[in-house]
Amino acid sequence: MKKILVIGSNGQIGTELVLSLRERYGNEAVFAADLSKSCPAIIINGPYVQLDVLQKEAIREYIISNEIKEVYLLAALLSATAEKNPDFAWKLNMEGLFTILDLAKEKHIDKIFWPSSIAVFGPTTPADKTPQYTIMEPSTVYGISKLAGERWCEYYHKKHQVDVRSLRYPGLISYKSPPGGGTTDYAIDIFHKATAGVDYDCFLNETSALPMLFMDDAIRATIELMEAPSEQIKIRSSYNLAGVSFTPKELSEAIKKQLPDFKITYNPDFRQAIADSWPNSIDDAITEQHWGWKPRFDLPKIVDEMIKNIKK
Ligand code: NAD
Numbered sequence: 001m002k003k004i005l006v007i008g009s010n011g012q013i014g015t016e017l018v019l020s021l022r023e024r025y026g027n028e029a030v031f032a033a034d035l036s037k038s039c040p041a042i043i044i045n046g047p048y049v050q051l052d053v054l055q056k057e058a059i060r061e062y063i064i065s066n067e068i069k070e071v072y073l074l075a076a077l078l079s080a081t082a083e084k085n086p087d088f089a090w091k092l093n094m095e096g097l098f099t100i101l102d103l104a105k106e107k108h109i110d111k112i113f114w115p116s117s118i119a120v121f122g123p124t125t126p127a128d129k130t131p132q133y134t135i136m137e138p139s140t141v142y143g144i145s146k147l148a149g150e151r152w153c154e155y156y157h158k159k160h161q162v163d164v165r166s167l168r169y170p171g172l173i174s175y176k177s178p179p180g181g182g183t184t185d186y187a188i189d190i191f192h193k194a195t196a197g198v199d200y201d202c203f204l205n206e207t208s209a210l211p212m213l214f215m216d217d218a219i220r221a222t223i224e225l226m227e228a229p230s231e232q233i234k235i236r237s238s239y240n241l242a243g244v245s246f247t248p249k250e251l252s253e254a255i256k257k258q259l260p261d262f263k264i265t266y267n268p269d270f271r272q273a274i275a276d277s278w279p280n281s282i283d284d285a286i287t288e289q290h291w292g293w294k295p296r297f298d299l300p301k302i303v304d305e306m307i308k309n310i311k312k
């Protein structure tokens with residue numbers, strides 16, 4: 001049995017990733033790890049351990065002694081939280097990555113998944129249908145850490161043959177666990193307000209188009225990438241990943257089709273500048289060519305799923 005460790009398992013992506021990996025490989029094969037003593041009820045169906053990714057020796061000892069062979073490293077500060085604490089964001093987002101890359105370099109781990117983000121792009125990047133290879137001058141501490149991480153992933157692959165794989169996730173939309181402090185969180189908050197019959201005051205302006213993806217698509221992309229034969233993974237920095245693209249106004253119009261009384265107001269805060277520096281939409285043609293990625297959820301389908309499941 002191949003043993004898999006998900007670090008940052010209690011977060012927005014971690015909880016759903018742990019569930020999907022356990023369905024696929026068995027509950028006992030997938031170890032969840034995060035900072036708190038216990039895990040959310042949704043993932044109590046398998047092993048959980050309290051681990052701090054910044055405790056390098058503890059992480060090394062856990063991975064080596066438990067013969068973990070695959071690591072999904074999700075622990076990070078997201079864009080909005082990182083802007084409030086740049087020093088710590090840089091430390092957390094980089095140090096954990098080196099610990100895991102080094103374990104793979106030393107052949108303790110066979111394969112790593114590490115997520116990047118659309119935040120690697122910046123204000124000088126072409127904003128529409130942003131291609132895989134383009135100008136990358138991120139203006140947020142989060143984006144700088146993700147771009148640096150991408151370069152290190154590619155370096156460890158080329159120099160040390162580390163099998164590290166990565167996706168540039170857009171804003172992820174989900175209902176099973178709350179988002180962790182990103183600029184795209186509005187596209188989740190809005191559904192909770194709308195289904196509760198409450199107006200939503202959006203922290204971005206009505207015309208801020210951003211790339212987004214439904215969580216089911218993101219999890220499927222992650223597992224497909226990790227299961228693809230190594231020779232198909234020709235990009236070892238990180239792959240562009242596209243789903244849908246919409247503005248807060250377009251999202252609110254789509255919600256109003258189902259909840260006609262819903263009202264939105266706009267009150268942009270510091271996150272507006274972050275959103276303004278990111279692409280409007282992503283071109284992931286290369287990703288599709290290399291390992292066959294295709295999203296399944298368009299905006300109406302996302303709205304249906306979110307409203308139906310939050311109401312439940
Ligand atoms: P999240 O904030 O919801 O979850 C992160 C988890 O990591 C939390 O449960 C947190 O407790 C844990 N964590 C923090 N510090 C830790 C430490 N020192 N040791 C162990 N665990 C620690 O974030 P998420 O949305 O699930 O994102 C996961 C990854 O995906 C991050 O790297 C993020 O940058 C990336 N990403 C997310 C999105 C998105 O829209 N959610 C988009 C692009 C990239």
Ligand code: SER
Nearest residue numbers: 078079117182183184
């Ligand atoms: N959803 C993430 C954020 O807003 C993008 O990486 O920070």
